[in-house]
Amino acid sequence: MNSFLSIEKLTQRFPDGAGGELTVFDDASFGVEKGEFVVILGHSGCGKSTIMNILAGLAEPTSGVVKMDGELVRGPSLDRGVVFQNYSLLPWLTTLKNVTFGVQARYPDWSKAKVIAHATEFLAMVGLEGDVIHRKPSQLSGGMRQRVSIARAFANHPKLLLLDEPFGALDALTRGTIQDELLKIWGQMEQTVFMITHDIDEAILLADRILLMTNGPFARVAESVEITIPRPRNRTEIIEHPNYYAIRNHLVQFLGKRSKELSGHPSTPGETNRPTPVRIDKTIPADDPEDQQPALRVVNS
Amino acid sequence: MATLSENKRAALLSILLLLAGLFVWEMSIPAQKAAGELTEYELLTGGGQPKAGVPPPSQVLAKAWEQLSDPFYDAGPNDKGIGIQIGYSIYRVLTGYLLAALIAIPLGFLIGMSSVAYKALNPFIQVLRPISPLAWMPLALFIIQDSEASAIFVIFICSIWPMLINTAFGVAAVREDWVNVARTHELGPIKTAFTVILPAAAPTIVTGMRISIGIAWLVIVAAEMLVGGTGIGYYVWNEWNNLDLTSVIFSILMIGVVGMLLDAAFGFLQRRVTYIE
Numbered sequence: 001m002n003s004f005l006s007i008e009k010l011t012q013r014f015p016d017g018a019g020g021e022l023t024v025f026d027d028a029s030f031g032v033e034k035g036e037f038v039v040i041l042g043h044s045g046c047g048k049s050t051i052m053n054i055l056a057g058l059a060e061p062t063s064g065v066v067k068m069d070g071e072l073v074r075g076p077s078l079d080r081g082v083v084f085q086n087y088s089l090l091p092w093l094t095t096l097k098n099v100t101f102g103v104q105a106r107y108p109d110w111s112k113a114k115v116i117a118h119a120t121e122f123l124a125m126v127g128l129e130g131d132v133i134h135r136k137p138s139q140l141s142g143g144m145r146q147r148v149s150i151a152r153a154f155a156n157h158p159k160l161l162l163l164d165e166p167f168g169a170l171d172a173l174t175r176g177t178i179q180d181e182l183l184k185i186w187g188q189m190e191q192t193v194f195m196i197t198h199d200i201d202e203a204i205l206l207a208d209r210i211l212l213m214t215n216g217p218f219a220r221v222a223e224s225v226e227i228t229i230p231r232p233r234n235r236t237e238i239i240e241h242p243n244y245y246a247i248r249n250h251l252v253q254f255l256g257k258r259s260k261e262l263s264g265h266p267s268t269p270g271e272t273n274r275p276t277p278v279r280i281d282k283t284i285p286a287d288d289p290e291d292q293q294p295a296l297r298v299v300n301s
Numbered sequence: 302m303a304t305l306s307e308n309k310r311a312a313l314l315s316i317l318l319l320l321a322g323l324f325v326w327e328m329s330i331p332a333q334k335a336a337g338e339l340t341e342y343e344l345l346t347g348g349g350q351p352k353a354g355v356p357p358p359s360q361v362l363a364k365a366w367e368q369l370s371d372p373f374y375d376a377g378p379n380d381k382g383i384g385i386q387i388g389y390s391i392y393r394v395l396t397g398y399l400l401a402a403l404i405a406i407p408l409g410f411l412i413g414m415s416s417v418a419y420k421a422l423n424p425f426i427q428v429l430r431p432i433s434p435l436a437w438m439p440l441a442l443f444i445i446q447d448s449e450a451s452a453i454f455v456i457f458i459c460s461i462w463p464m465l466i467n468t469a470f471g472v473a474a475v476r477e478d479w480v481n482v483a484r485t486h487e488l489g490p491i492k493t494a495f496t497v498i499l500p501a502a503a504p505t506i507v508t509g510m511r512i513s514i515g516i517a518w519l520v521i522v523a524a525e526m527l528v529g530g531t532g533i534g535y536y537v538w539n540e541w542n543n544l545d546l547t548s549v550i551f552s553i554l555m556i557g558v559v560g561m562l563l564d565a566a567f568g569f570l571q572r573r574v575t576y577i578e
Contacts, residue, residue, distance in 0.1 A: 058481055076484040088478040092500045092576040101496070105486035138577035 002070075003031025004192060005055075005160060009273070010064035012050050024050055025219040027064070027273040030211060032160075037186065037193045039203040040221070041251065042213030043259060048196045052164045055194060056082045068160060078106050081158030085165040087145040089137040089152075096133040099123060099152045106156040122155035123148070125188075126181050143174035147181065154185055163195035167202065176235060179205060187232065200251050204244065205235055211275060212254050215263035222262050224275040225250065228283070242282040250280060323358045330357045356547040364547045365554070379539060381531070383552065387559055389531040393449075393524075394517045394563075397456025401513065405461045406506065409468025410494065413502070419469060426466065434459035434520045438527055448528040455524045460513035467509025471502030503574035511567035518560045533559075 009027045016022040024047040032038045042048050053059035055066060057076040066073040068080070089098045099119035107115070123133050126147040137145050146166055153161055166182075167175040179202060186193060197203050203210050204227055212223040228243045238244050305313070331354075372384025412418045434455045441451040475498050483493040525534025533556055540548035 056481075056485060058484060076481075076487065078485075078487050080485070082481075082485050084478060084481070086478060088482050090479060090482065090497065090500070091578050092503075092574075102486055105488060136576065 004034040004036075004069060005032040005194070006067045007031070007051075007055075008065050008067070010051070010054065010066070011062050012047060012054070013062045023217050025213075025216065028219075028221050029273050030221050030224065030275055032192060032194055034192055035190045037195070037206055037208045038211060039195045039197055039207035039209075040211045040213060041197060041200065041203050041255065042219065043215050043255065044198065046213045046216045046219040046259075048213065049164060052082075052162055052194075052196055055160070056080055056162050058082075078156060079159040080162060081153035081156050081160070082162045083146075083149050083153045083164065083166045085168045087137070087142075087149045089145055089148055091137050094134050094136055095123065095128065095140065095148050096120065098137065098148055099155055102152045102156050119151075119155055122151040125154070125185050126151045126178075141174075142170055143178055146170060146178060150178070150182060150185070154189060154191065157189075157191075159192065161191050161193045163193060165196050165198070167197070167199070175199075175202070179235070182206065183233070200248060200255070201235075203251070204229070204247060205233055205238060210251065212251070212259070214259045217263075219263065220273055221275045222259075223254065223278050225278045225280070228279060228281040243280060246280045246282050250278070327357045327359060330355060354546075356550065360547050361550050361554075364551045368548075368551060378530075381536075383533075383536070383555060386531060386533045386536040386552075387555060390521050390525065390533040391559070393452050393532065394456055394514075394521050397453040398460045398514060398517050400453075401457045401461040402464055402510065405464035405509075406468050409465045409506075410472050410498075412465070412469040413472025414498075416473070419473065426462065430462040430466070434516075435523055435527070438524070448530065452521070452524045452528045452532075456517045456521060459520045460517040463512040463516065464506070464509040467512070468502065468506045471505025471509075472498055474505070475501040500574070500576075504571065504576070507567065507571045507574050511564065511571060514563050514567055515560070518556075518563055522556060 006029075008029050010029070011026050012024045013021045014024065028051070040048055040051070050059065054061050055073065057073055057080065073080075089095075090101065093101060096116070096119055099122060100115050103110070103115045103119050107118075110118070120133065123129065128144065128147055128151065132140070132144070137148065140148070146169075150166070167178060170178065183206065195206065207227050210225045210227065211221045212225060213219050214222050225247065227247060229238055229241050229247075368383045372382045374380075374382040375385060412422055437455055437458050438451060441454045442448065445451050445454060479497050479501055480493070483497045488496065521532065522534035522537065525532035526538045529535050529538075533552060537549055537552045537556075540546075540552065
């Protein structure tokens with residue numbers, strides 16, 4: 001398997017405070033292709049954020065490797081941009097300077113005017129224009145702050161963009177608008193995105209593929225669900241698509257029941273721990289889809 | 302009254318309080334009786350001599366006018382203008398203070414970055430910090446053998462602690478997220494220190510600097526009373542020896558005014574670096 005981003009036998013253990021060890025996830029392996037939008041879905045405590053930090057290079061796994069473009073990931077890099085849940089804007093800088101901060105770090109030999117023009121362009125792409133860009137983050141709403149954070153990440157053209165529950169702190173209406181902004185900007189850039197969420201509808205709207213994690217401890221990526229809904233997608237239209245509820249029910253089933261049943265087992269040596277690919281497509285008129293998709297396990301909900 | 306803004310009403314009240322205070326002060330001082338009204342017995346017992354007493358505010362104001370209209374005159378070692386005396390004090394305070402800042406802020410940065418250094422140095426700081434700065438004076442005089450430099454040393458030692466502790470605390474308390482932003486943007490340690498940690502910790506650092514300058518100004522008066530020669534502290538003590546209470550009260554007021562201006566300067570700096578999260 002030579003994916004653009006490949007995660008191999010990743011294990012994370014923490015001391016559990018009582019002298020023992022707590023295995024958060026064990027031998028997690030999966031891959032992400034170039035230009036793909038992959039969402040990881042799981043209950044809290046299954047180590048999603050830990051995986052994110054390892055991919056960003058902010059944390060070290062106990063064992064296992066992460067390779068991007070064939071190279072080992074060691075420490076943080078400008079090739080992997082991160083959008084944090086709590087925005088992580090620098091509060092003493094204006095909106096514009098928060099973005100130029102990133103652009104300057106990425107392109108140190110650009111002229112000041114070019115850096116500003118580039119930053120302004122990306123702020124405009126997420127709908128921030130005019131006086132707003134000279135305000136401090138404290139003068140912006142939560143939604144606007146997260147837009148700035150997204151603009152800062154996209155403006156750097158990272159090879160991989162990591163989104164750590166970017167809409168977790170936003171109200172449902174704002175979340176919808178920014179999801180649209182994100183889809184729009186992603187559509188223009190062909191950016192590879194890896195995102196964490198625990199919102200099922202958000203995952204279906206945005207993702208090419210959803211990775212499902214079992215509960216911790218000994219969490220693992222159990223399934224990789226392909227989202228068989230064509231793009232461009234629109235929140236009001238995708239629910240009409242025949243596949244929407246089939247996929248959604250499958251995800252709900254997994255998170256509600258199977259994530260518990262599958263959890264808590266250390267991996268046995270020699271067992272392949274790659275996620276099982278799942279493809280649900282009701283638009284194919286056959287009664288028995290297994291004939292047409294022999295390589296994939298089909299789950300009928 | 303209701304049409305005036307809150308600030309205007311407060312200013313009006315301040316002026317009224319000042320006038321009332323000055324009036325009570327002026328009235329409470331018994332006037333010297335004229336020689337003609339005294340009985341022979343009173344004259345014989347020295348009642349006609351001018352009596353030393355707390356001067357009324359009118360005399361203090363007259364003194365202030367006289368001194369402030371020519372603040373930089375120099376008529377020998379014991380007779381210099383108030384401007385020269387305050388100038389000496391400010392020079393000593395700023396020299397000792399800047400030396401302390403040069404050491405406290407970089408050292409505080411290092412202590413704040415490393416929790417081992419923080420824990421290792423904390424006991425020393427906790428023991429040295431509560432020592433009254435003037436207690437260092439004899440040791441300083443013996444080692445440095447120069448009263449001028451000893452006064453500066455005393456300022457140095459009293460202003461170093463708040464800056465050191467606040468810098469270390471401010472740097473240690475910088476949010477992990479902001480440091481992660483620096484890390485994901487591949488900023489080196491020096492660049493991270495200047496573009497992320499310094500602005501993030503600046504409000505706490507400047508608060509420490511403001512506390513320090515206040516303490517330094519308190520201490521310089523006492524230090525100059527001890528070392529003598531020049532400075533506002535020496536001036537107060539010298540005028541006390543001259544029994545010139547008018548000058549003593551005037552210089553007390555000047556100490557207050559200069560202290561307020563120093564504090565206001567750091568208050569301004571503090572507002573410049575403060576950010577809202």
